Amino acid sequence: MIETDRLLLRQWVTEDFHPFAEMCSNKKVMEFFPKIQTPEESYEMARKIQSLINERGWGLWAVEIPNQHAFIGFIGLHAPQYDLPCSPCVEVGWRLSSQYWGKGYATEGAKAALEFAFNTLQLSEVVSFTTVGNVRSVSVMKKIGMQDSGQNFMHPGIDESHPQCEYVLYKISQSE
Numbered sequence: 001m002i003e004t005d006r007l008l009l010r011q012w013v014t015e016d017f018h019p020f021a022e023m024c025s026n027k028k029v030m031e032f033f034p035k036i037q038t039p040e041e042s043y044e045m046a047r048k049i050q051s052l053i054n055e056r057g058w059g060l061w062a063v064e065i066p067n068q069h070a071f072i073g074f075i076g077l078h079a080p081q082y083d084l085p086c087s088p089c090v091e092v093g094w095r096l097s098s099q100y101w102g103k104g105y106a107t108e109g110a111k112a113a114l115e116f117a118f119n120t121l122q123l124s125e126v127v128s129f130t131t132v133g134n135v136r137s138v139s140v141m142k143k144i145g146m147q148d149s150g151q152n153f154m155h156p157g158i159d160e161s162h163p164q165c166e167y168v169l170y171k172i173s174q175s176e
Helices: 014-024 039-056 105-120 135-143
Strands: 008-010 060-065 069-078 091-096 125-131 166-173
Touching (some): 014 091, 060 105, 069 105, 091 105, 105 125
Parallel strands (some): 091 125
Antiparallel strands (some): 060 069, 069 091, 125 166
16 A cells, blocks of 8 residues: 555455446546447456556556545556557556546556555556547656656557557656
């Protein structure tokens, strides 16, 4: 569990699964993903994230605003299984319900996740990536001190003909 000034990053509970599924079926939230998720796909993803946190003690933590909103999305760290130009790596990532955008929550939570990555896990580098057109996520990457690696890549999990196949890759080192 990680606490920031306004957020709590914590392990997932079953009560998070339904609002997560609603979030992942929202076209606005999923604009920069190949497709919206079915409830079954969302529940499966939430169980997998929960399991990885149980195994490792870290991951894509559920995010809540204490005493206000029990679940607003996830922010945290993940070790992608795809063969990426930066593999093996740990990424910092986030997905929040759209009503919580523009309030600095993604930036605040991502900074806390980076602090955990560098101070607790002693990682030397953390990456983040998104489809080329996702300017909101790129903005968060820049706000948390990440730099564009200049190594755009075609995401191996997305069909090359899909308009969101090309991704940008941002990085930050422990010394930065």
